[in-house]
Amino acid sequence: MIMILSILCHWLIVLLLAPFFIGVIAKVKAFFSGKVGPSVFQPFFDLIKLFNKGAVYSKTTTWIFRAAPMVLLASVLILSLEIPLGVFKAPVQFSGDIFFLAYLLALARFFMIAAALDTGFSMEGMGASREAFFSCLSELALFMNFITLALLAHSLSLSHMIGADIPMSWSHVGPALLLIVASFFIVLLTENYRIPIDDPDTHLELTMIHEVMVLDHSGVDLAYVSYASAIKFLIFSGILVPIIIPFRTGDLVMDMLIFLGGMLGLAVCVGIVESSMARLRLNRVRNFLLIAFALAFFGFIVTMWRG
Amino acid sequence: MTTWIDASCIFIVFLSLGILATYRIVGIIKIFAAQSFVLGLVLIFLHAHNLSTRDIVISLGTMGLKGVLVPYILFWAIRHVSMRSEIKPVIGFGTSIVSGALLIAGAFWISLSLKLPGKPVSDLILPCSLATVLLGFMIMVTRTRAVTQVLGYLIMENGIFLFALSLFDVMPAMIELGILLDIFVAVFIMAIIVNNINEEFEQAPASVSRSKMGETF
Numbered sequence: 001m002i003m004i005l006s007i008l009c010h011w012l013i014v015l016l017l018a019p020f021f022i023g024v025i026a027k028v029k030a031f032f033s034g035k036v037g038p039s040v041f042q043p044f045f046d047l048i049k050l051f052n053k054g055a056v057y058s059k060t061t062t063w064i065f066r067a068a069p070m071v072l073l074a075s076v077l078i079l080s081l082e083i084p085l086g087v088f089k090a091p092v093q094f095s096g097d098i099f100f101l102a103y104l105l106a107l108a109r110f111f112m113i114a115a116a117l118d119t120g121f122s123m124e125g126m127g128a129s130r131e132a133f134f135s136c137l138s139e140l141a142l143f144m145n146f147i148t149l150a151l152l153a154h155s156l157s158l159s160h161m162i163g164a165d166i167p168m169s170w171s172h173v174g175p176a177l178l179l180i181v182a183s184f185f186i187v188l189l190t191e192n193y194r195i196p197i198d199d200p201d202t203h204l205e206l207t208m209i210h211e212v213m214v215l216d217h218s219g220v221d222l223a224y225v226s227y228a229s230a231i232k233f234l235i236f237s238g239i240l241v242p243i244i245i246p247f248r249t250g251d252l253v254m255d256m257l258i259f260l261g262g263m264l265g266l267a268v269c270v271g272i273v274e275s276s277m278a279r280l281r282l283n284r285v286r287n288f289l290l291i292a293f294a295l296a297f298f299g300f301i302v303t304m305w306r307g
Numbered sequence: 308m309t310t311w312i313d314a315s316c317i318f319i320v321f322l323s324l325g326i327l328a329t330y331r332i333v334g335i336i337k338i339f340a341a342q343s344f345v346l347g348l349v350l351i352f353l354h355a356h357n358l359s360t361r362d363i364v365i366s367l368g369t370m371g372l373k374g375v376l377v378p379y380i381l382f383w384a385i386r387h388v389s390m391r392s393e394i395k396p397v398i399g400f401g402t403s404i405v406s407g408a409l410l411i412a413g414a415f416w417i418s419l420s421l422k423l424p425g426k427p428v429s430d431l432i433l434p435c436s437l438a439t440v441l442l443g444f445m446i447m448v449t450r451t452r453a454v455t456q457v458l459g460y461l462i463m464e465n466g467i468f469l470f471a472l473s474l475f476d477v478m479p480a481m482i483e484l485g486i487l488l489d490i491f492v493a494v495f496i497m498a499i500i501v502n503n504i505n506e507e508f509e510q511a512p513a514s515v516s517r518s519k520m521g522e523t524f
Contacts, residue, residue: 178317290405291324302317305415
């Protein structure tokens with residue numbers, strides 16, 4: 001009973017927090033381009049609007065197209081249970097749940113790619129191909145980071161890896177952890193389709209990756225997809241923030257405030273990166289992701305070296 | 308201070324990795340300048356407990372010569388030449404990044420069996436300097452532009468400099484200054500040669516110019 005209650009509470013927090021950070025990023029971008037910009041709660045209004053609409057389905061699509069947004073949202077919701085949110089411990093944690101995390105992400109991605117191919121639209125096929133290629137490379141970096149964190153924490157459970165042992169590690173292998181943070185930040189940008197990998201605001205089909213894959217989704221389906229993207233951002237920053245801010249004060253309110261401040265800071269960072277950088281040319285994204293892998297690998301070597 | 312030395316060493320290798328992924332020659336020169344600047348800082352961090360005038364002079368000399376003067380000469384060299392970006396490296400950018408990562412691993416593996424006299428301040432200096440040497444060497448042999456090859460040589464030299472820092476606590480100042488002068492002269496000569504190459508064979512990358520020579524003469 002308590003288990004179910006804690007899961008429901010966790011979901012409530014995740015669902016309430018996730019669109020807020022997307023709003024923060026939009027606000028930062030608006031600020032840098034000298035505009036007032038929509039309110040930080042605009043993503044909520046957008047989602048409510050989309051949930052009240054009906055969906056239109058093309059005649060060429062099959063059940064895969066209809067199932068994909070649901071599979072996507074369901075997998076990120078299950079994933080979010082593995083992420084500790086400040087003082088709220090992760091309701092689901094077991095040894096090896098990092099693999100569960102990576103494979104659930106892959107499952108969601110498989111369905112989105114299949115749905116994009118299902119429409120028979122050539123642009124969506126191109127987007128699907130790019131998505132498959134880039135996520136393949138970012139997964140490499142992601143696993144390299146996880147291996148290093150697992151080495152530091154002597155555990156394969158995500159909650160332990162980004163929890164207890166990180167503060168000691170900063171004094172011992174601080175420079176290596178910096179490499180991990182940099183590499184994971186690139187992974188975060190890639191997995192959330194942010195500049196410099198992909199521009200979430202663009203509507204030029206030739207260069208789009210994620211946006212072009214969801215062109216045919218409408219109404220409730222689109223709401224599912226954008227909610228899932230917001231939750232995915234929350235998941236990745238929920239992993240990164242405890243690595244960057246390792247200390248715990250012991251005071252519940254203080255800890256929660258530090259965690260929320262960290263999340264907010266990360267969202268602002270992403271906004272600043274988006275405003276100050278241009279999107280990379282498509283054939284150079286690969287090098288960028290390989291650099292993320294090289295950084296993670298370097299961090300791994302330094303961690304091994306220091307033992 | 309050890310943390311700062313560690314961080315600088317890792318940053319130096321990180322910058323060499325960054326060069327592997329940079330297309331524009333201007334960008335590569337800027338990264339090299341930043342790397343030399345960090346190298347000068349390492350010298351200060353190493354002797355932070357009793358900083359002498361000699362250390363400061365050599366550190367400032369490194370920063371001024373490698374961080375400002377050499378990049379300036381290189382900028383001057385490419386301004387007159389239509390060299391803006393690396394066209395076609397011998398091995399591609401993606402492959403060179405991955406092999407760069409492997410070279411770093413190799414450097415750490417090699418330094419496991421290197422027994423050096425004396426105890427270094429940080430155990431990261433030796434592997435990081437080896438990694439920088441190897442990465443610089445790779446840039447030198449895989450890139451086709453003359454300026455990029457020279458930059459590879461300079462990065463290699465940065466690695467050797469770092470290695471020397473870790474080895475000798477009291478390296479004669481004259482030798483250090485002599486090394487700096489050597490590099491300065493080498494870069495200066497290279498800049499003149501690059502300019503002359505451009506006058507002879509317009510826009511030709513270094514590897515092409517050799518085959519062209521046979522046709523011309």
